[in-house]
Amino acid sequence: MHHSIKEIMLKMWIVLAAAGFAVNATQKEIFHGNDLTLDMPDRTEAVKFISADGEVHRNIWKRDGKVFIGRKLHVTSHVTFSNAGTFTLLNKWNNEISRYTVKVKGIKRSINRAAGETLNIPLDGIKLEYATLFFNRNGLIVTLVKSGEPVASRDPNYINRLKVTSETINLLNVNVSDWGEYILRDQNRQIVSKSTLILVERGSPSSNKKALIALVLLVIPVIICCYCMMKFCCKDDESNKANTNSLNAQPESVPMCQTVTDPSQCYPTPVQGQIQYPPPTQWNGQPAVSPYPNPVYPPGPVGSPAQPPQLNVPPNQYYPPASVNYNPVMNNTSPGLYPTTA
Missing domain, CATH: 2.60.40.10 (Immunoglobulins)
Structure with a gap:
């Protein structure tokens, strides 16, 4: 155990x-x-x-x-x-x-440049005195910088065009003869980077890609904002239109007055399409009714107001019903349509 x-x-x-x-x-x-x-x-x-x-x-x-x-x-x-x-x-x-x-x-990169611009080759961490730069185009290799020295500056194609700093090797004023591959090696001839120069037209979409993206990002919010404002305004217009229609709706026709004791206080309600006459004047202090009960079909010539025609209507009786467009009224002082003379 x-x-x-x-x-x-x-x-x-x-x-x-x-x-x-x-x-x-x-x-x-x-x-x-x-x-x-x-x-x-x-x-x-x-x-x-x-x-x-x-x-x-x-x-x-x-x-x-x-x-x-x-x-x-x-x-x-x-x-x-x-x-x-x-x-x-x-x-x-x-x-x-x-x-x-x-x-x-090693690093591989593509660099877009327009004619006349500067090509910058980063040293990517190695010291300038260890840097050697080669240009390769269709198998033709040219040494541009050796151990930090711009040896190609004596070449007519590169006079005053090669500049070196502690961080980059610069090729100024590039042209069509400069497109190709640039190979950077260290002191042990190991490839630090391969940079391919691509020539583009100045102002082309390739050279202005960043500017185009920035423009698109700026325009999209503006379009969205305008769309929202238009939608909001259309909603307001529809709402205002509905309110206007409700306010302008035709009210039902109602008589201007009902049973009255004084005919001078009321006159028939006008009907659409007919001529509206003002209230008639009074004779001898008594109210008078329009001589045309139905303005659409007026009677023939009427005599002078001083001698109005007499109607054989029993006293204190209502007149016969008028047409649908006229409301009959009561007259307590005289049975006729016009006042009689003494």
Whole structure:
């Protein structure tokens, strides 16, 4: 029984040790001239570097009593081919925690320029004194810059056209003879970058691509805003039109008055299409009714108002009903349509 317990404990320690010594291997591909950082666990005590060709072995970082958690190791801001290799992270027992295999790649780019503009070739992290630039066109290779010196400046095609700085190699006033491929190599003749010059017309869509995109992004919000305003105005017009129609609706025809005792207070309601006459004047202080009860069909000649015709109507009786366009009224003073003379 004792023996079995010891065996179990031994197996557990082996499993724990294997888990603790497990190595996390990561591969990273980085373009020449870019930034290189490594993730470091808090138990990291040192970082060892071995170059890709195996010639360089060195410790690039040690803790030296510093305390940190979740730190990133910043190796360089400009990766070169000399940074290609393996970075190994070690704990305090000098055991491997994790491993990074870094590969550095050259850059490929296309550059659009119009005739008369300047072509800029970045050094992408290498020093100017290590830079050599070649021009390749249809297999014809010309050395423009060698170890940082513009050697092609003595060529009639490049006089006063080559300028070098600590970060770029510049070819001024490009023309149709300059289109092709520009190859940048470092001191070990490794290709840092390949830049292809493409000549475009000044003001063409290719040369003004950024300006065109900016213009489109500016116009789209304006179009949307105008559309929303037009939609809002149309809604207002429809609403106003509906309100106007409701306000201008023809009211029902109602009589201007009902039963009255004084005929002078009321006269027939005008009907559409008929002629409206003003209320008649009064004779002898008594109101009179229009001599044309139905203006559409007026009677023949009427005598003078001084001697109006007498109607054989019994006194204190209502007159016969008028046409549908005339409302009869009551007359308490005289049974006739006109006042009689004494």
